[in-house]
Amino acid sequence: MSIETLVDASIPAxxxxxxxxxxxxxxxxxxxxxxxxxxxxxLEKGALCRVWDTQGREYLDFVAGIATCTLGHxxxxxxxxxxxxxxxxxxxxxxxxxxVQGQLAKWLIDHSCAERVFFCNSGAEANEGAxxxxxxxxHTVQQIDEPIILTANASFHGRTLATIxxxxxxxxxxxxxxxxxxxxxxxxxxxxxVETAITELDSGDRxxxxxxxxxxxxxxGVRPGDLAxxxxxxxxxxxxxxxxxxxEVQVGVGRTGKLWGYxxxxxxxxxxxxxxxxxxxxxxxxVMCKSFCNVFKPGDHxxxxxxxxxxxxxxxxxxxTIEKNNLLQNAYxxxxxxxxxxxxxAAKYPQVVTEVRGWGLIDGMELSQxxxxxxxxxxxxxxxxxxxxxxxxxxxxxxxxxxxVSEAEVSQALQALERAMAKVI
Numbered sequence: 001m002s003i004e005t006l007v008d009a010s011i012p013a014x015x016x017x018x019x020x021x022x023x024x025x026x027x028x029x030x031x032x033x034x035x036x037x038x039x040x041x042x043l044e045k046g047a048l049c050r051v052w053d054t055q056g057r058e059y060l061d062f063v064a065g066i067a068t069c070t071l072g073h074x075x076x077x078x079x080x081x082x083x084x085x086x087x088x089x090x091x092x093x094x095x096x097x098x099x100v101q102g103q104l105a106k107w108l109i110d111h112s113c114a115e116r117v118f119f120c121n122s123g124a125e126a127n128e129g130a131x132x133x134x135x136x137x138x139h140t141v142q143q144i145d146e147p148i149i150l151t152a153n154a155s156f157h158g159r160t161l162a163t164i165x166x167x168x169x170x171x172x173x174x175x176x177x178x179x180x181x182x183x184x185x186x187x188x189x190x191x192x193x194v195e196t197a198i199t200e201l202d203s204g205d206r207x208x209x210x211x212x213x214x215x216x217x218x219x220x221g222v223r224p225g226d227l228a229x230x231x232x233x234x235x236x237x238x239x240x241x242x243x244x245x246x247x248e249v250q251v252g253v254g255r256t257g258k259l260w261g262y263x264x265x266x267x268x269x270x271x272x273x274x275x276x277x278x279x280x281x282x283x284x285x286x287v288m289c290k291s292f293c294n295v296f297k298p299g300d301h302x303x304x305x306x307x308x309x310x311x312x313x314x315x316x317x318x319x320x321t322i323e324k325n326n327l328l329q330n331a332y333x334x335x336x337x338x339x340x341x342x343x344x345x346a347a348k349y350p351q352v353v354t355e356v357r358g359w360g361l362i363d364g365m366e367l368s369q370x371x372x373x374x375x376x377x378x379x380x381x382x383x384x385x386x387x388x389x390x391x392x393x394x395x396x397x398x399x400x401x402x403x404x405v406s407e408a409e410v411s412q413a414l415q416a417l418e419r420a421m422a423k424v425i
Contacts, residue, residue, distance in 0.1 A: 046073025119307030123249030124158025215261030222364025257332030257360030
């Protein structure tokens, strides 16, 4: 079945229904912590690349749970997989062998450079696991008593205490000190800065144990990694024995038009992490590594819910659907279409849009620093036009639709964006 046919067959018949009463957020806000700045929109159902609010308004979803709903909403393959698994066995402890966990791990190993996998529940947990793995490797193999992990300015690696420390953005760290020691920040795509940091930090009991980078910085403004930079970093790690760790939480699982972000850079990491799109919206995370740095022993790391049958069945369904329906090619082609359309809009508003960039279906449009217009302004205007987008900082609008998005839907999104831009400029 083609993507277009699947979309047409999945749109609820009631999508054109008369609008109902507006959702009152007061009862929600009275109970839920205010850790999010929420848009005044209450969503209650979805079908592939479309969602509907509580009043019945339809939106084209180019947020996808922030690069998470790989197959969109209520995709038949995912519905079938989770329905069957919840009726069979949804959770048992990792005290026992879980066959579907093993199947998922084998799929990941067969389709990546990894040789071992640990499952958890989120990107932050996956990055925590990678940090612990690197530290144990430092102590037991590299013989470093005070290991340091290099990360990049403008990076994002999660919201736990260790991962906000790894994140090279002070705004996420404010009021959460004391932060976790053992991290040092360098500019992204700057080889010289990495070389200098290694030289300066390697002293006595202290040494650089690992370098943790995103192949493309998502929250940092949709900034792709430079090919020569990453290849030189790989060489540096090979020369020094430093581990190269890649955070693939946002770019992995086909979003860039390749299954893994590192494939765009012509290198292989020693350790890499995944989450978001891996479960297609069902919480799951993974730490993947080469055998030589697989130093965890029983008791070193664990997760109550990690690798449970329900989440693993969902993830396996997502991955098999990507492969079966050739969604890597679709992500590449639709990404080209999207960027071409965004560049046309940029050419129309040269004083407003300074750059369009991205890989596959993770793309950003940057607004000029010389104008007052922000990414939030554009996102709000797009909502009014029936299009959901997400900021990547105050000046970058991010486009991360499901990998099943069709040619017609990309065209529709571009038209809605043009209308929104015309209103705010």
